[in-house]
Amino acid sequence: xxxxxxxxGRNIPNIDPFxxxxxWEIPVYLYLGGISxxxxxxxxxxxVLGKEKEMPTTVKWSTFLVPVALVLGLFALFLxxxxxxxxxxxxxxxxxxxxxxxxxxxxxxxxPLSMVWAASYIKELIPGWKWKLGILDTIExxxxxxxxxxxxxxxxxxxxxxxxxxxLLSAFNARPLWxxxxxxxxxxxxxxxxxxxxxxxxxxxxxxxxVLTKIDIVLIGVELFLIIHLFMGFLAGSAVKIEAAELFxxxxxxxxxxxxxxxxxxxxxxxxxxxxxxGFKIPIWIPSILVLIGGLIFRFxxxxxxQITRFLY
Amino acid sequence: MRYGMAIDTAKCVGCGDCVVACQTENxxxxxxxxxxxxxxxxxxxxxxxxxxxxxxxxxxxNSPCVRCCPTGASHIVKGGIIMVTHNECIGCGACIESxxxxxxxxxxxxxxxxxxFCQHRLExxxxxxxxxxxxxxxxxxxxxxxxxSDVSLALKNRTWxxxxxxxxxxxxxxxxx
Ligand code: SF4
Ligand code: SF4
Numbered sequence: 311x312x313x314x315x316x317x318x319g320r321n322i323p324n325i326d327p328f329x330x331x332x333x334w335e336i337p338v339y340l341y342l343g344g345i346s347x348x349x350x351x352x353x354x355x356x357x358v359l360g361k362e363k364e365m366p367t368t369v370k371w372s373t374f375l376v377p378v379a380l381v382l383g384l385f386a387l388f389l390x391x392x393x394x395x396x397x398x399x400x401x402x403x404x405x406x407x408x409x410x411x412x413x414x415x416x417x418x419x420x421x422p423l424s425m426v427w428a429a430s431y432i433k434e435l436i437p438g439w440k441w442k443l444g445i446l447d448t449i450e451x452x453x454x455x456x457x458x459x460x461x462x463x464x465x466x467x468x469x470x471x472x473x474x475x476x477x478l479l480s481a482f483n484a485r486p487l488w489x490x491x492x493x494x495x496x497x498x499x500x501x502x503x504x505x506x507x508x509x510x511x512x513x514x515x516x517x518x519x520x521v522l523t524k525i526d527i528v529l530i531g532v533e534l535f536l537i538i539h540l541f542m543g544f545l546a547g548s549a550v551k552i553e554a555a556e557l558f559x560x561x562x563x564x565x566x567x568x569x570x571x572x573x574x575x576x577x578x579x580x581x582x583x584x585x586x587x588x589g590f591k592i593p594i595w596i597p598s599i600l601v602l603i604g605g606l607i608f609r610f611x612x613x614x615x616x617q618i619t620r621f622l623y
Numbered sequence: 624m625r626y627g628m629a630i631d632t633a634k635c636v637g638c639g640d641c642v643v644a645c646q647t648e649n650x651x652x653x654x655x656x657x658x659x660x661x662x663x664x665x666x667x668x669x670x671x672x673x674x675x676x677x678x679x680x681x682x683x684x685n686s687p688c689v690r691c692c693p694t695g696a697s698h699i700v701k702g703g704i705i706m707v708t709h710n711e712c713i714g715c716g717a718c719i720e721s722x723x724x725x726x727x728x729x730x731x732x733x734x735x736x737x738x739x740f741c742q743h744r745l746e747x748x749x750x751x752x753x754x755x756x757x758x759x760x761x762x763x764x765x766x767x768x769x770x771x772s773d774v775s776l777a778l779k780n781r782t783w784x785x786x787x788x789x790x791x792x793x794x795x796x797x798x799x800x
Binding site: 320322323324325326328329331332390391392393394395396397399400402403405407408409410411414481482483484485548550617620621622623 | 654655656659661678687690691692693694695696710711712713714715716717719720721722723725728729732733734735786787789790791792
């Protein structure tokens with residue numbers, strides 16, 4: 311019989327309680343990054359498809375949210391840093407192997423791009439708008455002329471950003487819950503879906519909402535499929551992976567995850583969306599807000615739970 | 624050259640001198656430490672087994688902490704020692720998350736700190752502070768590629784293990800059993 315009587319283990323009062331070094335800042339950062347990726351991807355997609363007229367909220371109005379979300383996200387990341395004066399060090403090197411590094415660089419490109427994209431529609435939003443500086447008019451002309459290539463760039467960068475929000479976590483092999491390659495696609499799909507939810511909520515056109523709702527139903531389906539895969543992978547894995555899965559299957563995150571993320575954040579909104587397509591009257595903001603809140607809770611849970619899982623020796 | 628350390632779990636008495644020596648040598652702030660002693664008690668009476676391990680950064684050959692560092696503050700120097708340059712570190716915490724051994728901590732001044740194998744002493748031809756003070760001489764340090772170094776000799780006729788080899792980081796601390 312091998313019974314563990316007493317393990318004093320490690321107990322360093324100033325270190326061990328703070329090894330869970332990531333708090334609310336990182337999930338918020340990942341969440342805002344995901345929504346931005348979603349909005350930019352669909353703005354780019356429907357521009358490339360030439361649907362600016364039919365889908366004005368997707369292509370134009372919702373993109374005003376993106377720079378705000380990205381700047382807030384970057385600010386959250388900044389708050390997470392413990393040695394903030396050296397923030398600029400992020401931009402003195404590019405380290406391909408470090409997700410944190412290429413995430414910071416992606417944001418460096420995508421934030422200005424989202425700003426000029428939204429700004430190029432400001433004259434349509436506010437009739438009579440005048441730029442104070444001549445140079446801004448030149449930039450605006452340039453953006454309008456190169457709209458299609460920019461839309462492609464935006465789609466590509468949005469996918470990189472969306473996948474990055476998952477890879478930031480999945481790159482850590484020391485945290486078994488995160489260390490699965492499904493996290494990249496899962497966070498991407500979840501980001502796209504939350505982005506869509508935001509657009510659907512803003513949209514006033516019935517046609518646009520119907521198109522987007524159909525896409526969202528597919529995305530939520532894919533997300534559920536990936537979540538099932540995630541747990542299948544864990545349960546077929548090594549001891550540390552099974553332990554990670556057990557946090558969600560009877561452990562402390564069970565109710566939060568299955569209740570708030572899966573049922574309230576995915577299954578109920580998808581049912582409501584289907585009912586709406588069939589013709590029932592559903593207030594448009596209900597499924598949207600459920601998806602948005604579910605996505606936020608999902609990221610909080612993943613960041614929090616991942617830091618509990620570790621190798622035992 | 625490849626530095627490594629062998630730690631004799633059978634000889635260690637858990638006095639904690641290595642911890643204090645390191646704190647003093649490296650000006651580690653009060654209440655923090657770069658090395659620590661773990662006591663594992665296994666079994667049930669009368670077959671009880673105690674293992675005492677003096678642990679620190681494993682200076683992993685395949686070091687995830689260096690890979691994930693966005694600024695290059697965590698880097699590898701001669702002999703495979705993993706170092707952190709304090710004024711390049713932004714304190715993002717990625718390396719703390721990436722270490723399977725929890726060998727890193729957030730220094731009160733913001734940057735991340737950890738064991739350096741006393742690189743500043745090695746440069747002067749001295750041994751690491753923890754090895755120097757160990758009263759039972761259960762710590763053995765040196766170049767693993769040199770067959771006559773203290774660590775190679777210690778590993779020669781003993782069985783040993785590394786911690787969590789399944790984490791895949793190729794740790795360079797060897798625990799003599
Ligand atoms: S023990 Fe941790 S900090 Fe040290 S080299 Fe390995 S992963 Fe890095
Ligand atoms: S906390 Fe410092 S050393 Fe660690 S990964 Fe971030 S920048 Fe690099």
